[in-house]
Amino acid sequence: MSDAPLSLLLATPDATDALARHVAPGLRAGDTLLLEGPIGAGKTHFARAVIKARLAALGRDEDVPSPTFTLVQTYDAGGVEIWHADLYRLTHPDEALELGLEDAFGSAICLVEWPDRLGTPPQGAITLAFAPEGPGDARRLTIRTGRSRWQALTETARAL
Numbered sequence: 794m795s796d797a798p799l800s801l802l803l804a805t806p807d808a809t810d811a812l813a814r815h816v817a818p819g820l821r822a823g824d825t826l827l828l829e830g831p832i833g834a835g836k837t838h839f840a841r842a843v844i845k846a847r848l849a850a851l852g853r854d855e856d857v858p859s860p861t862f863t864l865v866q867t868y869d870a871g872g873v874e875i876w877h878a879d880l881y882r883l884t885h886p887d888e889a890l891e892l893g894l895e896d897a898f899g900s901a902i903c904l905v906e907w908p909d910r911l912g913t914p915p916q917g918a919i920t921l922a923f924a925p926e927g928p929g930d931a932r933r934l935t936i937r938t939g940r941s942r943w944q945a946l947t948e949t950a951r952a953l
Contacts, residue, residue: 803932809835812934813842818850820902822873825915827908830923835932839921840877840904844868847875847902860906865892867901874901886912 803809820826820843828836841857847870848855860866860879868875876897883889889911897903898915908914919938926933 799936799938801934801936802926803835803934805930806835806838809839809932810842813839814846817843817846820847822900822902823898823917825898825903825905825918827914827918827920828904828906828923829908829920831925834923834925835934836906836923837879839923840906843904844870844875844877847871865894870902876901876903878903878905880905880907880910883907883910886910 801812803812816826826840826843828840830836837859841859844857845854848857848868851871855868857868857877858866860877861881864880864882865876865878868877874897876894878889878892878894880889889895894903894905894911903915905911908918908920914920919936922935922937924933924935925931
């Protein structure tokens, strides 16, 4: 099994949504997705799509706001919590600890934007690095996985 990063072109926001719908059912407590990329690269769009997919599977359609100002939004996803964190405004890794993220990494599904603010990321996290590509809405996504069970998921994402 290769640990080489997987690179995908997400040509449209709909392609990002499709990938999120593909990934969402496979997430479980203790999974952390580190969402990297510049402002406007698609991190929040992807996180919202994952959350909406998990909630839709439960028959729920909820507003999923960006946690830019609240720092963390949590969602009950049927037996597991989803934590969506936007750490852009943090200035020191200790501030992330104050949010309770360290505990959430072991018990919740965590979607973390601006993970460089964490200092040391949780072991076994999967990194999704988004970057604008060309004019328009296209994004290049590079996936680096820290857990072998993600390999099959990322490989099947090539077909999306």
